[in-house]
Amino acid sequence: MDAGIALVLAAVVTGAFSLLTVAIQRFKAENRKDHDVVMGMLKMVYKKQGNVEYKIDKVSDQLSDHVKNHPK
Numbered sequence: 001m002d003a004g005i006a007l008v009l010a011a012v013v014t015g016a017f018s019l020l021t022v023a024i025q026r027f028k029a030e031n032r033k034d035h036d037v038v039m040g041m042l043k044m045v046y047k048k049q050g051n052v053e054y055k056i057d058k059v060s061d062q063l064s065d066h067v068k069n070h071p072k
Helices: 003-069
Strands: none
Touching: none
C-alpha cells in the first residue's frame, strides 16, 4: 500500500472516531439534563405525597365525625 493512501485512510478513520466521540458526549450531556429534570419532578411528587396523605386523613376524620352526627 502506498504511504499516501495509508495516511489518508488513517486520517479518515481518526476523523470518523472523533465524530463518533463528539456524538456520544452530546447524548451523554443531554441524558444528564433529562435525569436532572426527572429527579426534580420525583422530588416534587414525593413532597406532595405527604400533603395528600394528610388531606386524606383529615377528610376521613371529618367523615367519621359527620357519620356520628347522623340520627339513627
